Amino acid sequence: KQEVTQIPAALSVPEGENLVLNCSFTDSAIYNLQWFRQDPGKGLTSLLLIQSSQREQTSGRLNASLDKSSGRSTLYIAASQPGDSATYLCAGDQTGANNLFFGTGTRLTVIP
Amino acid sequence: GAVVSQHPSRVICKSGTSVKIECRSLDFQATTMFWYRQFPKQSLMLMATSNEGSKATYEQGVEKDKFLINHASLTLSTLTVTSAHPEDSSFYICSASTRNSITEAFFGQGTRLTVV
Numbered sequence: 001k002q003e004v005t006q007i008p009a010a011l012s013v014p015e016g017e018n019l020v021l022n023c024s025f026t027d028s029a030i031y032n033l034q035w036f037r038q039d040p041g042k043g044l045t046s047l048l049l050i051q052s053s054q055r056e057q058t059s060g061r062l063n064a065s066l067d068k069s070s071g072r073s074t075l076y077i078a079a080s081q082p083g084d085s086a087t088y089l090c091a092g093d094q095t096g097a098n099n100l101f102f103g104t105g106t107r108l109t110v111i112p
Numbered sequence: 113g114a115v116v117s118q119h120p121s122r123v124i125c126k127s128g129t130s131v132k133i134e135c136r137s138l139d140f141q142a143t144t145m146f147w148y149r150q151f152p153k154q155s156l157m158l159m160a161t162s163n164e165g166s167k168a169t170y171e172q173g174v175e176k177d178k179f180l181i182n183h184a185s186l187t188l189s190t191l192t193v194t195s196a197h198p199e200d201s202s203f204y205i206c207s208a209s210t211r212n213s214i215t216e217a218f219f220g221q222g223t224r225l226t227v228v
Contacts, residue, residue, distance in 0.1 A: 004155070034216070043118070043205055043221040089155070098209045098217035099146060102156040 002027045004103035006090060012109040013080055021075040021106045023090035028071030030092040034100070035064050035075050037086040044089070048075070052096060080110045114140045116208050118220025125196055125227055133191045133223045135206035141186040142208035146217060147179075150203040162189055196227040 003026045013019055023035075031052045036044040048057040048064040050073070056065045063076040073090055087107045091100040115138040125131050135145060144163050148156040160176075162168035162183035170176045180192040189208075193200055205222040 032216075036219075041224065044219040046216070046219070049216055091156075097161075098144065098207070099158055099161050100148075100156075100207075100217070101158070102148075104155045 002092075002094065002101040004090065004092070004101050006088075006103040006106050008106060009104065010107040010109075012111060014111050015080060015082060017080050017110075018076070018078050019080055019108070021077070021088050021090075021108070023073040023075070023103050025071035025092055025101070027094065028068060029094055030066070030068060030071060031094055031096045032098075033064075033066050033073055033090065033092040035062075035073075036089045036091065038089055038105070039086050047088075077108075080108075082110045082112045084108060085110050114138075114208075114210075114218040116142075116206065116218045116220040118206055118223055120223060121221055122224045123226070125225070127197055127227055128195055130192055130194045131196055131225060133193075133204055133206075133225075135189045135191070135208065135220050137187050137208045137210075137218070140208075140210050142189070142210055143186065144209050144217075145183055145189040146207045146209075147181060147189075147191050148205050148207070150205065156205065159191075193225065196225070198227045201225055201227045 007022045033050045035047045050066045061078040066073045087105045090103040117136045119134045147159045150156045159174045160168045160170045168181040183189040207217040207219045209217040
């Protein structure tokens with residue numbers, strides 16, 4: 001069964017820092033990969049989607065990459081802001097059917 | 113972007129009662145809907161997948177007679193937690209996808225269920 005690990009589990013950084021969140025899948029056969037943010041007690045906000053034919057996606061200060069050979073993905077956040085504080089989740093599916101396996105999450109705190 | 117509305121956002125119920133959670137796609141036809149749950153400090157886990165007009169497919173360890181899923185229309189799926197117990201207290205969230213956008217599923221806001 002696919003298991004997804006995110007490292008670190010928690011991260012606290014001063015405002016303005018660049019940071020990298022990591023995600024790894026036990027089974028590297030990933031079709032699509034998504035990064036989400038989840039605010040306390042709230043639902044999911046989709047940040048970036050890397051489709052099967054892609055290896056990287058960028059949106060504003062966010063950049064996500066996927067190495068399919070190793071089953072690892074990174075989310076890069078540039079010039080972090082207090083509003084970035086949230087839990088970040090990576091998720092992937094293996095067939096394109098959108099039944100996602102979620103990671104354990106990284107809880108990010110950006111200190112003003 | 114596509115919008116998925118989930119209701120209620122929070123519900124508290126007594127042990128032994130049933131609770132229904134609705135998931136609606138507001139501006140697209142959801143041919144497939146997914147139900148996940150998230151226990152405190154754990155990741156989201158897929159419970160079941162439902163295709164419109166068909167019986168839901170449940171993940172291993174999820175009791176289909178306890179978690180009843182109905183997907184009778186292209187815009188609505190419901191999850192009914194029957195005879196709820198305190199251990200069913202969790203965050204339940206749905207997502208929906210359509211054949212027109214098979215590469216992405218869109219998530220509802222989630223439902224915080226507390227069974228007392």
